Amino acid sequence: MNVLVLGAGQLARMMALATKPLNITIRAYDVGSKTVVDPLALDNSYGDLNDGIAFADVITAEFEHIDHDTLAICEASGKLKPSAQAIKTGGDRRLEKALLEAAGVANAPHVIIADKADFDRAIETLSLPIIFKSALEGYDGKGQWRLKDMSQANAIWDDMANFIAEANTSVAQGIVAEQMIPFDREVSMVGARDAKGNTFAYPITENHHTNGVLSVSIATNEHEALQQQAALAFEKVADALDYVGVLAIEFFHVGDKLLVNEIAPRVHNSGHWTQQGADCSQFENHIRAVCDLPLGSSELVRPTAMVNVLGEDNLPQEIFTIPSLKMHWYGKTKRAGRKMGHINVSGSDKQVLLERLNQLADILPAEAFSDIQQYVRSLG
Ligand code: ATP
Numbered sequence: 243m244n245v246l247v248l249g250a251g252q253l254a255r256m257m258a259l260a261t262k263p264l265n266i267t268i269r270a271y272d273v274g275s276k277t278v279v280d281p282l283a284l285d286n287s288y289g290d291l292n293d294g295i296a297f298a299d300v301i302t303a304e305f306e307h308i309d310h311d312t313l314a315i316c317e318a319s320g321k322l323k324p325s326a327q328a329i330k331t332g333g334d335r336r337l338e339k340a341l342l343e344a345a346g347v348a349n350a351p352h353v354i355i356a357d358k359a360d361f362d363r364a365i366e367t368l369s370l371p372i373i374f375k376s377a378l379e380g381y382d383g384k385g386q387w388r389l390k391d392m393s394q395a396n397a398i399w400d401d402m403a404n405f406i407a408e409a410n411t412s413v414a415q416g417i418v419a420e421q422m423i424p425f426d427r428e429v430s431m432v433g434a435r436d437a438k439g440n441t442f443a444y445p446i447t448e449n450h451h452t453n454g455v456l457s458v459s460i461a462t463n464e465h466e467a468l469q470q471q472a473a474l475a476f477e478k479v480a481d482a483l484d485y486v487g488v489l490a491i492e493f494f495h496v497g498d499k500l501l502v503n504e505i506a507p508r509v510h511n512s513g514h515w516t517q518q519g520a521d522c523s524q525f526e527n528h529i530r531a532v533c534d535l536p537l538g539s540s541e542l543v544r545p546t547a548m549v550n551v552l553g554e555d556n557l558p559q560e561i562f563t564i565p566s567l568k569m570h571w572y573g574k575t576k577r578a579g580r581k582m583g584h585i586n587v588s589g590s591d592k593q594v595l596l597e598r599l600n601q602l603a604d605i606l607p608a609e610a611f612s613d614i615q616q617y618v619r620s621l622g
Pocket residue numbers: 350373375380381382383384420421422423424425428451454456492503504
């Protein structure tokens with residue numbers, strides 16, 4: 243089987259690494275250079291999008307911000323999974339909110355904003371603090387404004403109005419205003435759905451962010467009631483999209499409820515732990531789903547944590563003394579804050595996992611990892 247992935251980042255790379263043993267060949271379409279590449283050797287070029295489509299038995303995506311013309315061309319080939327509509331929904335917060343409402347899945351109170359009248363209505367309807375998010379092209383907390391105090395309202399509106407006017411997108415840019423949720427913590431779920439409609443939900447992970455970017459995800463089996471809520475939301479969303487592949491859902495945990503923050507129609511950073519905490523990783527299951535192969539188990543085999551390496555391309559070799567530790571580098575050029583790689587660590591139970599995480603925190607250099615160290619130490 244040959245698979246073309248739209249997007250040539252670390253997610254395409256990890257799909258290729260996971261499925262090489264299945265004799266599946268993955269090429270990636272770099273949307274920036276508009277060339278098809280080998281996700282494991284980015285310098286090797288295999289032509290343009292049409293060449294990629296001709297090569298592929300199946301086309302899929304590693305991120306949701308793909309321009310709609312490209313999606314339409316891929317869909318017309320009959321090879322695109324999940325559908326263009328599912329990918330677009332994950333890439334446009336307006337469509338995403340409409341989907342959650344239609345599917346009856348709890349999410350934060352929100353108002354869709356296209357103009358000043360909508361903005362005024364948002365401020366009237368929602369109580370402070372309010373978070374405003376660009377409808378299109380938001381990731382890693384970019385394209386967001388937080389209104390804590392009415393004195394900031396005019397300045398925020400001016401900034402957002404400029405942002406909307408200057409947007410270089412084929413679809414009109416807009417804003418989604420959301421009530422800020424005083425959550426107890428953030429969790430997420432990755433799961434897979436096959437073409438017959440069977441769903442395989444992985445255990446939810448507890449997530450920690452550093453400067454708006456995911457930095458630690460921990461998967462255990464200790465959140466049974468939340469797991470059921472999350473799995474139900476996953477099924478509703480995946481069914482509503484008639485989804486094929488791996489889909490991620492981020493939640494706010496408030497009291498005993500989960501509210502959906504956002505969905506990602508793809509494999510997800512908070513699912514990297516599945517590389518060693520589950521028998522079948524999210525990467526293999528995504529490719530199995532889109533290639534119409536039976537899916538692998540999504541059960542947790544051992545408690546596992548993932549730590550992102552942000553803006554660093556070298557770590558002390560001593561990390562390898564930690565039992566179970568696996569290092570995953572993405573082969574990217576170093577840039578401040580950039581996702582350069584991740585570390586997975588497991589334990590036979592949560593206690594052992596936390597001990598190993600603390601060992602890791604002690605080894606990681608303090609300048610770059612102080613926030614992660616603080617978080618890990620707070621876990622005990
Ligand atoms: P990514 O796609 O990289 O996860 P993003 O840019 O799409 O990020 P969101 O996930 O929507 O952004 O928001 C980033 C973070 O901001 C959330 O993980 C959460 O910590 C905080 N946040 C977002 N929306 C809300 C909200 N309504 N209430 C409270 N906190 C929020």
